Amino acid sequence: TQLLEQSPQFLSIQEGENLTVYCNSSSVFSSLQWYRQEPGEGPVLLVTVVTGGEVKKLKRLTFQFGDARKDSSLHITAAQPGDTGLYLCAGANTNAGKSTFGDGTTLTVKP
Amino acid sequence: NAGVTQTPKFRILKIGQSMTLQCTQDMNHNYMYWYRQDPGMGLKLIYYSVGAGITDKGEVPNGYNVSRSTTEDFPLRLELAAPSQTSVYFCASTRDTQGTGELFFGEGSRLTVL
Numbered sequence: 001t002q003l004l005e006q007s008p009q010f011l012s013i014q015e016g017e018n019l020t021v022y023c024n025s026s027s028v029f030s031s032l033q034w035y036r037q038e039p040g041e042g043p044v045l046l047v048t049v050v051t052g053g054e055v056k057k058l059k060r061l062t063f064q065f066g067d068a069r070k071d072s073s074l075h076i077t078a079a080q081p082g083d084t085g086l087y088l089c090a091g092a093n094t095n096a097g098k099s100t101f102g103d104g105t106t107l108t109v110k111p
Numbered sequence: 112n113a114g115v116t117q118t119p120k121f122r123i124l125k126i127g128q129s130m131t132l133q134c135t136q137d138m139n140h141n142y143m144y145w146y147r148q149d150p151g152m153g154l155k156l157i158y159y160s161v162g163a164g165i166t167d168k169g170e171v172p173n174g175y176n177v178s179r180s181t182t183e184d185f186p187l188r189l190e191l192a193a194p195s196q197t198s199v200y201f202c203a204s205t206r207d208t209q210g211t212g213e214l215f216f217g218e219g220s221r222l223t224v225l
Contacts, residue, residue, distance in 0.1 A: 006153075033213075042115075042201050042216025043154070088153055090214075097142065097161050098169065099214065103153040 002027040004091055004102035012108040016078050021105045023089035024071045030094045032065055032072045037086040037104075046074075079109045113137050117202050117217035124192040124224045132187040132220050134202030142205045143185040144169075144214070145177065147198040154201065160185055192224045 007022045023032070031050045035043035047056050049065035049072065056063045060083075062075040076083055086106050090099040115136045124130055136143065141162045146154040146169075156169030160179040174196060176188040185204075189196060199221050203214045 035214075040219070042203070042218055043214070044216075045213045048213070086151075090154075097167075098144065098156060098159050100156075101146075101154040104151070106151060 006102035029091035115217040136204040140204035
């Protein structure tokens with residue numbers, strides 16, 4: 001069974017601060033995705049990374065896939081209250097037909 | 112666009128009762144999934160299906176059953192409900208033929224077993 005560990009589990013910061021969330025595994029994945037989930041809703045895809053070392057930017061969010069494709073990070077610059085939510089990473093392998101989710105990082109950004 | 116639709120949104124069951132959570136998608140996706148999510152935690156895969164007539168177990172299948180008679184529908188059956196099955200259940204689907212594409216989720220079904 002492939003496992004994904006996310007850290008930290010909880011993060012509470014002030015508006016304007018920067019933060020990084022990590023997603024680590026001992027297994028190699030073909031692709032890794034980051035989702036954000038708001039209370040009472042299903043997760044929504046933020047990004048998919050597929051190449052080792054790949055960096056993708058989505059406005060103030062920067063996603064990186066590790067060179068060995070075993071880990072990933074999400075960096076948020078100048079966090080805003082609207083960034084509050086549960087951030088989930090999910091890894092998958094070609095032809096596996098399913099993804100493995102980490103336990104998530106709950107982010108709270110205070111005004 | 113309806114996307115992935117789950118019913119019911121909320122349900123309270125007594126121990127030992129049975130029920131079916133319904134899931135339907137209108138995107139013609141081959142891959143469909145059922146996850147459960149405990150408070151503040153990630154998603155655990157219960158069952159999944161790569162197409163009509165094909166289902167397979169995920170990480171936590173005990174106490175659940177599924178069927179996939181059509182591309183659109185993927186119901187989850189709980190037999191003999193137990194308090195440990197209190198959770199929020201999410202159905203999801205994806206178009207990607209290799210199962211690594213974007214997952215589209217329903218809004219969830221919150222189940223309480225008392």
